[in-house]
Amino acid sequence: MIGKVINIQQESKIQYLIQQLNAKGIYKGPKGEQLHSMNYFSLVSLLAVKRAVES
Numbered sequence: 001m002i003g004k005v006i007n008i009q010q011e012s013k014i015q016y017l018i019q020q021l022n023a024k025g026i027y028k029g030p031k032g033e034q035l036h037s038m039n040y041f042s043l044v045s046l047l048a049v050k051r052a053v054e055s
Contacts, residue, residue: 010040017043024050 018035029038029046
């Protein structure tokens with residue numbers, strides 16, 4: 001049960017990151033991979049770089 005809750009929370013975070021990246025015009029990773037195939041930390045890094053470049 002606890003594993004499922006953690007997994008759902010992690011999936012929610014991933015979906016939020018993907019939405020944020022899509023809002024900034026990013027639909028694929030740096031190597032052309034689908035955002036849905038990237039892990040949480042890769043998505044966080046990609047969003048952080050995009051935000052840093054914009055500022």
